[in-house]
Amino acid sequence: MFPFSRCLFSFVLLVFLVRWCDGAIIEKKVHVRIINDLGNGSDLNLHCKSKDDDLGVHVLAPHQFFEFSFRPNFWVTTLYFCRFWWGDESHWFDIYVERRDVGRCNKQCWWTVAAVGPCLLDARVQRYTLCENWKDQKPEGSSQGPKARMYNDNKHLEGNEKEGNAIIIY
Template identity: 40%
Template sequence: MSVSIRNFFLLWLLVQPSTSHASGKKTTVIVTNKLQGGRDLLVHCESADDDLGVQHLHPNASFSWSFRINFFISTLFHCSFQWESVLHKFVIYNARKDADKCVLCSWIVKEDGPCLVSPGTKDDCYSWDSLEER
């Protein structure tokens, strides 16, 4: 019996560091419409577990949501962005890449792509053509 308890404890120690973020802090994502010319932006974000619905953002308006990363650190939110006849998709949050660096993820959406905004640092902008590489 003590061997199985020992094995369980060793397994728990191995898994614990990689799941510490999943069991704790909430992550918040903010998306802000920064399209030029006063255009409205339709945003539809979803994960495998949550569909956040279509959000209608007027110029400079924001939409935000909070969540906890799942146990397997595989939480992934993707969004579609539409204005006039333009439609783009983007992975706005990927726990495997963002969990350690992004507890508050603030994005601005511009015509040429979204930018991750961090206070005190240069914006990290992506072109729509390279979105799946992020």
């Protein structure tokens, strides 16, 4: 039994050291920002949650943003999802999926939300080009799952995000 315990201890120690070197043990906070880009003067209602945290309901005026921060968990399974609604529209989206987003936005995940879906800021080109469909919709005429849209718009990088009032939860 002793050799098994020794192997198990060595394995756990190895995983711990790898995660430590990767920065996951003393993980820096991830900052998520959601900007209302609906247009037409529409307010955006949103309600974001994780398995453990309910961030509440918020109403964003045009170009206003909601921001929250968290530390990802050790198991690389952190997930935050949001419901968005305005007028007679209602949709949901996984706003942060650690396995999906760790290489895309790292510690600063900024999203614009338009009627067609959310777009993530691509820090390499400083544009909201990483666009997704709503999780509750399939592309028209398709029996397959959603496919990502391409959307090039950098208007929020020209200072517009500073015009809105921030709602920040830490």
